[in-house]
Amino acid sequence: RKEVEQDPGPFNVPEGATVAFNCTYSNSASQSFFWYRQDCRKEPKLLMSVYSSGNEDGRFTAQLNRASQYISLLIRDSKLSDSATYLCVVMTTEYGNKLVFGAGTILRVKS
Amino acid sequence: GAGVSQSPRYKVAKRGQDVALRCDPISGHVSLFWYQQALGQGPEFLTYFQNEAQLDKSGLPSDRFFAERPEGSVSTLKIQRTQQEDSAVYLCASSLGREGGLGIGETQYFGPGTRLLVL
Numbered sequence: 001r002k003e004v005e006q007d008p009g010p011f012n013v014p015e016g017a018t019v020a021f022n023c024t025y026s027n028s029a030s031q032s033f034f035w036y037r038q039d040c041r042k043e044p045k046l047l048m049s050v051y052s053s054g055n056e057d058g059r060f061t062a063q064l065n066r067a068s069q070y071i072s073l074l075i076r077d078s079k080l081s082d083s084a085t086y087l088c089v090v091m092t093t094e095y096g097n098k099l100v101f102g103a104g105t106i107l108r109v110k111s
Numbered sequence: 112g113a114g115v116s117q118s119p120r121y122k123v124a125k126r127g128q129d130v131a132l133r134c135d136p137i138s139g140h141v142s143l144f145w146y147q148q149a150l151g152q153g154p155e156f157l158t159y160f161q162n163e164a165q166l167d168k169s170g171l172p173s174d175r176f177f178a179e180r181p182e183g184s185v186s187t188l189k190i191q192r193t194q195q196e197d198s199a200v201y202l203c204a205s206s207l208g209r210e211g212g213l214g215i216g217e218t219q220y221f222g223p224g225t226r227l228l229v230l
Contacts, residue, residue, distance in 0.1 A: 042223070043223050044221050103151070
């Protein structure tokens with residue numbers, strides 16, 4: 001079983017739609033959580049950190065449920081430019097501060 | 112300021128050839144990481160440096176893989192006797208790092224990667 005699991009998709013949605021991605025992690029010692037975005041043939045870029053209290057950045061909302069070891073990302077009013085792969089990422093200090101990535105969820109926003 | 116840079120961007124190697132991949136981290140960043148990303152997968156950790164010290168090399172898949180960062184800035188990932196299964200994108204990332212700390216929650220900034228194809 002992989003340490004971070006995501007639905008690979010693809011999620012095909014029309015512009016303006018709301019879409020949600022989920023992710024689960026297996027290591028209860030994990031301390032930091034992130035969503036990264038990766039465009040085709042590009043490097044991953046940090047989209048947002050994820051906190052237990054939940055956090056919002058414009059159209060993006062991230063939630064963490066430590067009890068269920070579950071992370072979510074909600075994108076409202078999808079834009080064509082949101083099309084990318086979204087990587088769920090966990091950092092566990094018992095392994096230093098390396099990042100453990102999920103395989104990614106593909107989002108395609110269509111006009 | 113300049114981000115993380117990597118060279119070469121693309122490398123084609125014949126099976127059995129040795130390759131060296133270079134990473135220039137963001138100036139002043141103490142922590143440096145190497146990841147391997149196979150097609151359709153997320154990046155997987157290879158190794159981690161804090162300054163010149165290699166603190167974690169648990170992700171290196173075999174003893175054919177070797178990384179160094181002799182002066183605490185530029186790093187080189189070397190793969191000896193390349194095999195077809197080594198074909199992947201090799202990503203370097205750096206973060207600010209904190210003296211004596213683990214940099215919990217610190218943002219890692221990724222370079223554009225080196226796309227390695229072993230024939």
